[in-house]
Amino acid sequence: MKKLSALALAGLLAAPAAYAADIQFGGDVDFDYYNSRQAGERFEGFEQRIRLQTVMDAGNGVQLHARLNLLNDRWTGDASGNDESQESPFTAGNRDHRNTQLDYGFVQMPMGPGTFRVGRQISSWNNDFTAADDRRDRIGYVTRVAGQIVSLSYDRRQAGDETNRATDGNQFNFAVLGGIGDTGWNYGVLFTTWDAGASGADASDAGYSIRGAKLFAPYVTGSAGPVDLMIGGHYFGDSRGAAFTEDTFGAYVRAGMEATDTIRLEGQVVYTDGGTLVAGGFDSFSSLIHNSPDHDASSTRVNGLNLGGAGQEANEDDTTTLAAVRAKLALTPEFTLTPALGWVNYERGQGGVVDEDVIFFDLRGDYQLNPATNVFAAVGYADSEDYLGQNTSGFVTGVNVQF
Numbered sequence: 001m002k003k004l005s006a007l008a009l010a011g012l013l014a015a016p017a018a019y020a021a022d023i024q025f026g027g028d029v030d031f032d033y034y035n036s037r038q039a040g041e042r043f044e045g046f047e048q049r050i051r052l053q054t055v056m057d058a059g060n061g062v063q064l065h066a067r068l069n070l071l072n073d074r075w076t077g078d079a080s081g082n083d084e085s086q087e088s089p090f091t092a093g094n095r096d097h098r099n100t101q102l103d104y105g106f107v108q109m110p111m112g113p114g115t116f117r118v119g120r121q122i123s124s125w126n127n128d129f130t131a132a133d134d135r136r137d138r139i140g141y142v143t144r145v146a147g148q149i150v151s152l153s154y155d156r157r158q159a160g161d162e163t164n165r166a167t168d169g170n171q172f173n174f175a176v177l178g179g180i181g182d183t184g185w186n187y188g189v190l191f192t193t194w195d196a197g198a199s200g201a202d203a204s205d206a207g208y209s210i211r212g213a214k215l216f217a218p219y220v221t222g223s224a225g226p227v228d229l230m231i232g233g234h235y236f237g238d239s240r241g242a243a244f245t246e247d248t249f250g251a252y253v254r255a256g257m258e259a260t261d262t263i264r265l266e267g268q269v270v271y272t273d274g275g276t277l278v279a280g281g282f283d284s285f286s287s288l289i290h291n292s293p294d295h296d297a298s299s300t301r302v303n304g305l306n307l308g309g310a311g312q313e314a315n316e317d318d319t320t321t322l323a324a325v326r327a328k329l330a331l332t333p334e335f336t337l338t339p340a341l342g343w344v345n346y347e348r349g350q351g352g353v354v355d356e357d358v359i360f361f362d363l364r365g366d367y368q369l370n371p372a373t374n375v376f377a378a379v380g381y382a383d384s385e386d387y388l389g390q391n392t393s394g395f396v397t398g399v400n401v402q403f
Helices: 006-013 200-204
Strands: 001-006 023-039 042-061 063-073 101-111 115-123 132-147 150-159 168-179 184-195 214-224 227-237 248-258 265-272 319-330 335-348 355-371 373-382 391-401
Touching: 101 132
Parallel strands: none
Antiparallel strands: 001 023, 023 042, 023 391, 042 063, 063 101, 101 115, 115 132, 132 150, 150 168, 168 184, 184 214, 214 227, 227 248, 248 265, 265 319, 319 335, 335 355, 355 373, 373 391
């Protein structure tokens, strides 16, 4: 990131500055072409994103962190200047991508033995299994207790009607993470609960869809000899709303090792039960199955191949099992090739009405054109005809530039 003093910036803007603060600017640009076949249709187009980020340091640990989406849109030809709020490249959900928008923005400062943060913040947890590049309107405090990191935070997840508390979505988080003695292993444990929103007799039929729900999400990371491991999962249930009313579970085990100086081998197993949550950005090793963080959404993700669900009564017998392997081959210092192969079993419906296997294959190439620029291409295929009624595929190529 480039540095620019607040006085210099104020001079450029012809505005007074109360004091000099260190300001760092950075950003990135993404440009993609995509072509995918899913749900009986073929999708094809170009998309582009430009982001500008800054860190303003006022000294004494007081900082402002912010990033703007300057452009986040699909190319639509002569209509590109119009409101394209129904298109959602890179960012999940409908947005007006032609307008400059805040991606995140929060202030942090020392407070007592820890750090206080308030504002729009990034939320990820459990190697993107539980949350992946989400944005939260959050008040949080992080400190250390007995050498461990302890985090307390409150998220306002929904505020549909400021005069009606029943419509509020209030989320409370408590997390502890750190090292496990001198073993070289690390752990994290998250407990989250959602306020019911309403009170009294109407608490079960008004407000946020997962009010009253409980989430418990632990993970550990470490190594056993030459093999590095990530093991995690979560319980999510006990909601009095419309979603995650059932007890749901999910878990994953991922292993990797450096076979040679230029070859890395990885494998993983994932299991979900009861239609549990699996965050959109979880790395399934397939470009068609998840691999689509909330604010770095993939144009090739196939929603019908999701590993999780909504945790409702209709999902109580749902299970998903995934097993996959991949290799990262550094063919030259600049060029990396990543093939992947996997199998997923989907059991859906009461009594396992649907019980189908899907085999997927992926191949990605990355070329580091210069220290700031990566050029890539990826193709994915899944033999999902028995499960979805047709096989699915996706291709994407593009460039990412970091400033």
